[in-house]
Amino acid sequence: xNPNFVMMMANLEPEEAIFVQSIMxxxxxxxxxxxxxxxxxxxxxxTLILITTLMGFFGFxxxxxxxxxxxxxxxLYFFTGGLCLIGTIVDLVNYKSMTLEYNRQVxxxxxxxxxxxxxx
Numbered sequence: 001x002n003p004n005f006v007m008m009m010a011n012l013e014p015e016e017a018i019f020v021q022s023i024m025x026x027x028x029x030x031x032x033x034x035x036x037x038x039x040x041x042x043x044x045x046x047t048l049i050l051i052t053t054l055m056g057f058f059g060f061x062x063x064x065x066x067x068x069x070x071x072x073x074x075x076l077y078f079f080t081g082g083l084c085l086i087g088t089i090v091d092l093v094n095y096k097s098m099t100l101e102y103n104r105q106v107x108x109x110x111x112x113x114x115x116x117x118x119x120x
């Protein structure tokens with residue numbers, strides 16, 4: 001097994017690791033390396049999302065939404081104080097699922113990109 005793959009899997013949440021393995025099963029070794037390099041750069045860590053969500057309680061609401069490519073919601077959170085802190089509290093409860101959803105979307109986009117590159 002590729003040592004980069006093993007090291008990368010150690011940094012992932014269990015559900016995320018299972019999803020990444022299922023996506024990579026049909027890729028050959030060079031494609032797996034490309035996927036891992038691209039995924040490592042684009043994925044978001046749950047700790048980062050948790051910290052940025054907590055920043056919403058100190059006047060910097062919405063950063064977690066910007067980091068997960070929900071720009072409109074990020075602007076709304078910023079100007080409404082995290083929807084009067086209610087949205088920030090909801091995000092605090094759901095930060096893991098928000099991160100997993102974003103990372104799955106990123107993985108699917110990378111897989112599509114790799115397939116397009118290889119079909120040329």
